[in-house]
Amino acid sequence: MAVLPAAVRPLQPPPGSKIDFGAEIDGVDLENLTDEQFTGIRNALYHYHVVVFKNQQKLSPKAQYELTKRFDPASDNYGHGKTLDAKRSILHPDLKTVPHQPQVQVIGNGFVPSYEGLENVQLRHPHHRTFHRDHIPDEKDYDFTRFYRWHIDAALYDLYPPQVTTLMAVEVPKGRRQTLLYDDGSGETLDVPLGTTAFVSGERMFELLSPEDQEFVRTSKIEYAPHPYIWMSSARSLPTGLGMYSENRELPESELPPIDPTKIMIFPMAWKNPVTGKLALQIHPSAVRRIHCADGTVIDDLERVRDIVYKLQRPAISPPYVYTHDWQDGDMVLFNNRGVLHSVVGAFKPDEVRLFRQCNLAASEPPVGP
Numbered sequence: 053m054a055v056l057p058a059a060v061r062p063l064q065p066p067p068g069s070k071i072d073f074g075a076e077i078d079g080v081d082l083e084n085l086t087d088e089q090f091t092g093i094r095n096a097l098y099h100y101h102v103v104v105f106k107n108q109q110k111l112s113p114k115a116q117y118e119l120t121k122r123f124d125p126a127s128d129n130y131g132h133g134k135t136l137d138a139k140r141s142i143l144h145p146d147l148k149t150v151p152h153q154p155q156v157q158v159i160g161n162g163f164v165p166s167y168e169g170l171e172n173v174q175l176r177h178p179h180h181r182t183f184h185r186d187h188i189p190d191e192k193d194y195d196f197t198r199f200y201r202w203h204i205d206a207a208l209y210d211l212y213p214p215q216v217t218t219l220m221a222v223e224v225p226k227g228r229r230q231t232l233l234y235d236d237g238s239g240e241t242l243d244v245p246l247g248t249t250a251f252v253s254g255e256r257m258f259e260l261l262s263p264e265d266q267e268f269v270r271t272s273k274i275e276y277a278p279h280p281y282i283w284m285s286s287a288r289s290l291p292t293g294l295g296m297y298s299e300n301r302e303l304p305e306s307e308l309p310p311i312d313p314t315k316i317m318i319f320p321m322a323w324k325n326p327v328t329g330k331l332a333l334q335i336h337p338s339a340v341r342r343i344h345c346a347d348g349t350v351i352d353d354l355e356r357v358r359d360i361v362y363k364l365q366r367p368a369i370s371p372p373y374v375y376t377h378d379w380q381d382g383d384m385v386l387f388n389n390r391g392v393l394h395s396v397v398g399a400f401k402p403d404e405v406r407l408f409r410q411c412n413l414a415a416s417e418p419p420v421g422p
């Protein structure tokens with residue numbers, strides 16, 4: 053059966069929301085997709101950016117990998133390659149590799165005795181206290197939470213950012229809700245399902261800018277720090293999870309693994325949607341190092357670089373623009389990693405078991421600018 057337009061149902065935004073992305077797709081067998089069905093899914097992905105398939109508990113890690121790879125057949129390695137092996141990387145504790153399908157990672161919370169060849173694994177949901185400079189006091193931690201870290205799934209050194217990420221909920225704790233605090237003086241808050249994944253649209257982020265800022269974004273490039281997840285490992289996040297404080301805590305180059313200058317990534321600020329041609333403001337805010345301007349000047353002052361990026365991105369993470377997925381067992385979410393930013397949210401108790409599978413692949417081509 054083809055993915056007919058009728059099988060693609062746009063998500064209904066809750067009252068007060070201005071979300072203009074997200075859709076659910078019914079009636080396809082992800083384990084056995086025809087080319088026609090895949091084309092329908094791909095079209096839906098680039099129109100809706102976040103696509104949800106329900107009741108996919110039985111989907112194998114192999115099928116998840118193959119679905120992910122179909123968006124970029126020349127890709128094959130996990131999006132972070134082997135960089136996660138570096139113990140100093142801030143990503144290292146969060147992911148466990150499926151032994152028989154190494155492009156697929158298990159993430160979550162709590163103790164899992166056995167799953168897909170992994171035995172006795174202790175999963176740990178990232179908590180904002182490990183990344184943010186100032187955190188919510190322990191006694192309020194049950195009721196309140198933060199965006200952990202807004203990001204694109206990408207190594208940002210040596211490897212190109214994946215086209216898509218697939219994220220599947222195998223097991224989810226039955227939901228209570230939390231209040232997410234922005235804690236940036238705006239007074240903004242957001243009611244969220246426990247352990248949600250938050251998404252914002254990079255296209256909306258671009259649309260919200262003034263014409264002058266849009267021109268700046270269209271013509272400027274971002275340079276990322278080499279080995280960014282080691283480089284930033286001692287730095288601390290802003291309360292919105294949208295980038296870092298500048299306190300000179302980043303590791304000096306002498307303390308990083310060897311740097312090959314040809315592997316440093318410089319990307320356009322705006323990435324073009326391969327189906328609709330729309331531009332998305334796509335910047336990984338905590339890994340930025342320099343801005344290359346249209347006239348050839350380079351902004352090298354890290355605090356200033358972060359300040360500029362923050363002002364461009366902050367409007368689009370306000371509550372009306374954030375989609376918070378309410379995970380159910382078996383949900384498979386496919387997202388356009390080159391058209392959205394996303395963040396882990398929430399804090400679990402140690403005995404709340406959450407088991408997810410994630411797959412993305414370092415892309416064969418860099419993102420395309422305007």
Ligand SMILES: [Fe+2]
Pocket residue numbers: 203204205394
């Ligand atoms: Fe991610």
